Amino acid sequence: MVEAYYHDNDDSVDFREPHNSGEKVSLEQLERVGAFYKHCPTLAEVDQVSLDRAYKNRDSVSISSESLGDALMPKLKTFYAEHLHEDEEIRYIVEGEGYFDVRNEPNDRWIRCKLVPGDLLVLPAGMYHRFTLTTQNYVKAIRLFKDEPKWVAHGRPDADNFAIRREYLASVQLA
Numbered sequence: 001m002v003e004a005y006y007h008d009n010d011d012s013v014d015f016r017e018p019h020n021s022g023e024k025v026s027l028e029q030l031e032r033v034g035a036f037y038k039h040c041p042t043l044a045e046v047d048q049v050s051l052d053r054a055y056k057n058r059d060s061v062s063i064s065s066e067s068l069g070d071a072l073m074p075k076l077k078t079f080y081a082e083h084l085h086e087d088e089e090i091r092y093i094v095e096g097e098g099y100f101d102v103r104n105e106p107n108d109r110w111i112r113c114k115l116v117p118g119d120l121l122v123l124p125a126g127m128y129h130r131f132t133l134t135t136q137n138y139v140k141a142i143r144l145f146k147d148e149p150k151w152v153a154h155g156r157p158d159a160d161n162f163a164i165r166r167e168y169l170a171s172v173q174l175a
């Protein structure tokens with residue numbers, strides 16, 4: 001991961017811009033909210049993580065105006081709406097780059113994680129997050145999952161009372 005930092009929350013600027021507030025966030029802080037990051041220079045490391053964490057399946061996704069045409073912007077807006085899933089979201093960047101914004105508990109601020117090729121990020125089930133391309137407008141990523149993918153996005157605040165949300169909050173309870 002090149003960098004993680006607090007988002008500046010300036011919604012007047014395109015969401016694909018860096019939105020870097022200048023306040024850095026450490027990998028340790030990401031770990032405290034349950035996000036798992038690993039640099040995987042080759043697919044061999046991705047395979048090892050898959051073995052260790054029992055990810056049995058994967059597919060590949062390409063997001064760009066070439067692959068999606070007019071559907072790109074609506075798709076990006078969907079990805080950028082704050083949501084959670086009932087299973088982990090596991091992404092490995094092959095080409096291009098992307099921003100994953102994750103909610104920091106308990107201060108509810110966005111932490112922006114910039115992912116570039118070789119970066120693997122696991123977001124825990126129940127964590128509110130969102131995704132966008134960068135101004136490069138291109139990413140090719142591998143999506144890993146255990147059995148069936150559970151990629152239904154549940155928006156905030158609808159998912160606030162989900163069992164998985166409560167379990168997640170209990171798992172990251174901070175002093």
Ligand code: KMT
Nearest residue numbers: 079091098130131139141
């Ligand atoms: C998601 O669920 O937000 C995505 O699949 C984003 C694209 S993967 C780099």
Ligand code: NI
Nearest residue numbers: 083085089129
């Ligand atoms: Ni998601």
